[in-house]
Each structure stands twice: as structure tokens, then as C-alpha cells.
Amino acid sequence: MNQRTILVLGASGLIGRFVTDDLRARGFRVVGAARRLSPAQKMSALDIELPILWLDAAALTRLLSEHAVGVAVNCLGVLQDGPGSDTNAVHRDFVSRLLQAIAGSGRAIRLVHISIPGTAETDRTAFATTKREAERLIGASGIPHAILRPGFVVAPSAYGGSAMLRALAAFPIELPMAEMATPFQPVAVEDVSATIAWLAARDIKDASVNAVSWDLMRSEPITMAGVIKQFRHAFGTAGWPRIAMPSFMLDLGARIGDLVNHLGWMPPMRSTAIAELRRGVSGDPSAWIAATGIAPKTLTDAIGRHPATTQDKWFARLFMVKALIVASLVAFWLVSGFIALFVSYRAAAGILSAHGFPPALVAPITIGTSLMDMSIGGLIAFRRTAAVGLVAGIVVSLGYMFGAAILTPDLWIEPLGALVKTGPAIVLMLVALLMLDNR
Incomplete structure (x- = not known):
């Protein structure tokens, strides 16, 4: 067994988790x-x-020393600034401290840094420019290092952009023609992990791999349309007719994604994602292939030669619907509370009065339940409190149903079936609660 210790930073992400388990x-x-x-x-x-x-x-130095680390793999990265996400802090500032820690550890440590394809001339986003600044810091450090620039990573799991491509393959929707034609060279996550394993097995004194920068991807050019086409073969949707999305809808979706990003959610369709998509994913993997002897997996092998499983299809179909479910629940609670408080207050209060509630309690109950409904909508809107809001919504809805059954049983046979419809709303909140996980 190889006893050289590898530290994987960002071991919960798409690449980091696979690399940790595979190594x-x-x-x-x-x-x-x-x-x-x-x-x-x-x-x-x-x-x-x-x-x-x-x-x-200093804390990073202690971490490296405590575990006798010989190889540090940095998989940390964020797509866009937002609550809890700072591209400068993650891509540049952290790398600067990590380099200081490695230099001050007194140990021979090779740094393997996961970056992105492209060049500084084509960098237009904070995501890309901070990634490139980290590369410059690493190159100037003199520390043994390998900068890996994977293409579009195809992995058994899916998150962010990789999940969005699966969703596009599962629905009869096309991105605009210009975006579908952008270069999009893929790489299997197994090839990324195999490269890190190959580097970890090299002697730290091997100067030939102590300052390398490699593009990891297939050599053959391919477009985004070609990648999605392969996913469609796996999902059995290749023969479906498609509706092309207008460019303005893609831009609108990115703006909405940016807004939602400020609420703590991380939708794949944000301005940075669309800008990087339009730049495309391309590079020259010849140096990587020549040095390591790794033959990149074909796209077919990376995605899999077997039909997509039921869980694959469910995930792809529900990925886009998840946003619709959460948005509809937020609107449901906010609007229902707003209407009862500001638009139809007299009617809402009249229902309580007609069922014998003491006049002194009518106004407080009407106002209190309306504010409670709006609060639930607000909780669901923020990612950090969404689970609390959904649980509260389920509990409150059940309370409304049982309370009505005891105090106002005639409302159950009200012509529009308002209370009857609460049941499906509870089920929808339960579905949203079960779909909150991102990883």
C-alpha cells in the first residue's frame, strides 16, 4: 500500500469527493x-x-504537519460572489496562505491545483480572473506544483453545470444555437483522479513534473451540442423534437439566477456560468497525455455505455422543476398572507366572526396568521432557512386543517375546496424538503 498522505481540500465537491474516494x-x-x-x-x-x-x-501548516502530508490537492472553488461565496477569498487569498503554509512546513510537499482552461486574454469574469491570479501565485512560489485545467468534467454524480446539461438532455429544450456551437471538450473525472495518482507516485525530486500546467480533456474538438447529444442517447431522448430557447430568455434566466444567488441559492444558470459557457471549454491536452501516458476516456465511456437508470432520469427531470417548486411555494405563502392582510382583510376576518369567534380575537388572529404565512414564505425564500420554512409550512398547514375540522367544519365543504387543496400543498412542501440537498 502506498503510504504517502494526500490532503484533498474541498473533499465535498464534484471533483474533490470522487478524487478522495478513488485515491x-x-x-x-x-x-x-x-x-x-x-x-x-x-x-x-x-x-x-x-x-x-x-x-x-499557521493553522494550515499545522494541518499539513499533523497528517504528514506529501501531496496537497486544492479542489476549492466557487462560481460567483454571493452570501458565503467570495471568489477572491477562495481562489486567490486562500491559495496565497496555502503556499505560505507549504513553504513554512519544512516538508517536501507537492501542490496539485485544480484550475480552469483558457487564457488570461479570454478571462472576463471574477471567477476566471481570480483562478488565473492563483495560477500566477503558484508559478512564482518555487514550490513543486502541478496546475491541472480540466475541461467539462463528466462524473457519476452531478452538480451545477453538469446537472444542468443532464436536465437539458431530459427535456425537449435547446439552448440558443450560438451557445450550442461553443467548443466544450470534456474529461472524465476518472482521468482527473488518475492524473493526481500519477503525480502522487512521482518522487518529489523529479524536476520534470515539479512545475507543470496541463489541460485535461479529450483531444478531439466537440461542441456543447455534441456533449448533450451523448447524454440524450443515455436518457433515450435523442429522437425528441426540440424547442430552441431564445437568447434573451437565457440572459433573463441568468439575471434571475443572480438574484436568487443573493438569497443563498446557487442555481447553475447565473451570469458567470453563461459567460463561461459562451467562452467555451477548450485547450491542448497533448502535454498531459505525453507526460502521463493517460489515454483520455471517450465521451461515450465517460457518460456510460448503458442506458440511464431510473434515478438518473428522475434527477435530470426534477433538477429544473426544483426551482419551480420552491418559487411557487414562496409565492403561495407570501401572496396568501398578503391578500388576507391587505386585500381581503374584511372577508378573512368575517369568516372568523361568522363562526362565533369573540370580536376581540378576530383582528389579532387574522393579522397573526397572515404575518405567519408571509414569514413562512420568507423563510423558504432563503436557502439557509428553507428547511425550517418548509417544516413550519407543513406544521401550520396541518394546524389549519385540524383547527378547521374542530372549529369550522363547514369550511371543508366550501364550494372552492380551499381546505381540501391544503393537502396537496403539504405534499408539495414535503417534496421540496426532500429535494433540498445539493450534494
């Missing part, structure tokens, strides 16, 4: 560190939760 299967001792790991991701005592981005250079 362990190859016999390496791997410490997987992340700010937060889901219960399912805590596979080993070496999977640790740390406030990584808040660690100073």
Missing part, C-alpha cells in the same frame, strides 16, 4: 477536508470538517 481505492492514505460534509460523505475517520477558508497560514 483511497488506489492505496493512498487520503485526508479529505471540507467546510461541511454531508453525513453520507463521512466515509472515513480521515474525512474532516474544517473552516478551511478561515484558517491562517
Whole structure:
């Protein structure tokens, strides 16, 4: 067994999680560190939760020394600035402290840094420019390093952009023609992990791999349309007729995504994602292939030669619907509370009066329940409190149903069936609660 310890920073993400598990299967001792790991991701005592981005250079040095790290793999990255996400802090400032920690550790450590394809001349977003600044810091550090620039990463799991492409494959929707024609060279996540394993097995004194920058992707050019087409073959939707999305709708979706981003959600369709999509994903993998001897998997092999499973299809179909479900529940609670409080207050209060409620309680109950409904909508709107809001919505809805059954049973046979419709609303909130997980 290979006892060289590898520290994977960002072990909860798409690349970081796969690399952590795959390297362990190859016999390496791997410490997987992340700010937060889901219960399912805590596979080993070496999977640790740390406030990584808040660690100073001294704390990072102690982390490297405590685990006798020989290779540090930095998989940390955020797409766009927002609550809890700062591209400068993650891509540039953290890398600067990590380099200080490696230099001050007194150990021979190789840094493997996951970056993005492209060049500084084509960088237009904070995501890209801060990634490139990190590369410059690493190159000037003199520390043994390998900068890996994967193309579009195809992995068994899906998150963000990779999930959006699966959703597009599962629906009869096309992106605008210009976007579908952009270069989009893919790479299998297995090839990324194999490259890190190859680097980890090299002697730290091997100067030929101590300052390399490689593009990891298939050599053959392919467009986004070609990648989505392969997913459609797997989903069995290749023969479906398609409706092309107008460009203005894509831009509108990005603006809405930016707005939702400020509420703590991280939708794949944001301005940065669309800007990077329009730039495309391309590079020259010849140096990587020549050095490592790794033959990149074909797109067919990366996606899989077997038909998509039922869970794959469900995920792809529900991925876009998730946003619609959450948005509709937010609107439902906010609007219902607003109407009862401001538009139809007399009618709402009249229902209570007609059923014998004491006059002194009519106004407080009407106002209180309206504010409570609006509060539930507000809680669901923010990602951090969405679960609390959904649970509160379910409890309150059940309370309305049972309360009405006791105090105003005649409302159950009201012509429009207002209380009867509460049941499906509860089920929808339960569905949203079960779909909150991102990883």
C-alpha cells in the first residue's frame, strides 16, 4: 500500500469527493477536508470538517504537519460572489496562505491545483480572473506544483453545470444555437483522479513534473451540442423534437439566477456560468497525455455505455422543476398572507366572526396568521432557512386543517375546496424538503 498522505481540500465537491474516494481505492492514505460534509460523505475517520477558508497560514501548516502530508490537492472553488461565496477569498487569498503554509512546513510537499482552461486574454469574469491570479501565485512560489485545467468534467454524480446539461438532455429544450456551437471538450473525472495518482507516485525530486500546467480533456474538438447529444442517447431522448430557447430568455434566466444567488441559492444558470459557457471549454491536452501516458476516456465511456437508470432520469427531470417548486411555494405563502392582510382583510376576518369567534380575537388572529404565512414564505425564500420554512409550512398547514375540522367544519365543504387543496400543498412542501440537498 502506498503510504504517502494526500490532503484533498474541498473533499465535498464534484471533483474533490470522487478524487478522495478513488485515491483511497488506489492505496493512498487520503485526508479529505471540507467546510461541511454531508453525513453520507463521512466515509472515513480521515474525512474532516474544517473552516478551511478561515484558517491562517499557521493553522494550515499545522494541518499539513499533523497528517504528514506529501501531496496537497486544492479542489476549492466557487462560481460567483454571493452570501458565503467570495471568489477572491477562495481562489486567490486562500491559495496565497496555502503556499505560505507549504513553504513554512519544512516538508517536501507537492501542490496539485485544480484550475480552469483558457487564457488570461479570454478571462472576463471574477471567477476566471481570480483562478488565473492563483495560477500566477503558484508559478512564482518555487514550490513543486502541478496546475491541472480540466475541461467539462463528466462524473457519476452531478452538480451545477453538469446537472444542468443532464436536465437539458431530459427535456425537449435547446439552448440558443450560438451557445450550442461553443467548443466544450470534456474529461472524465476518472482521468482527473488518475492524473493526481500519477503525480502522487512521482518522487518529489523529479524536476520534470515539479512545475507543470496541463489541460485535461479529450483531444478531439466537440461542441456543447455534441456533449448533450451523448447524454440524450443515455436518457433515450435523442429522437425528441426540440424547442430552441431564445437568447434573451437565457440572459433573463441568468439575471434571475443572480438574484436568487443573493438569497443563498446557487442555481447553475447565473451570469458567470453563461459567460463561461459562451467562452467555451477548450485547450491542448497533448502535454498531459505525453507526460502521463493517460489515454483520455471517450465521451461515450465517460457518460456510460448503458442506458440511464431510473434515478438518473428522475434527477435530470426534477433538477429544473426544483426551482419551480420552491418559487411557487414562496409565492403561495407570501401572496396568501398578503391578500388576507391587505386585500381581503374584511372577508378573512368575517369568516372568523361568522363562526362565533369573540370580536376581540378576530383582528389579532387574522393579522397573526397572515404575518405567519408571509414569514413562512420568507423563510423558504432563503436557502439557509428553507428547511425550517418548509417544516413550519407543513406544521401550520396541518394546524389549519385540524383547527378547521374542530372549529369550522363547514369550511371543508366550501364550494372552492380551499381546505381540501391544503393537502396537496403539504405534499408539495414535503417534496421540496426532500429535494433540498445539493450534494
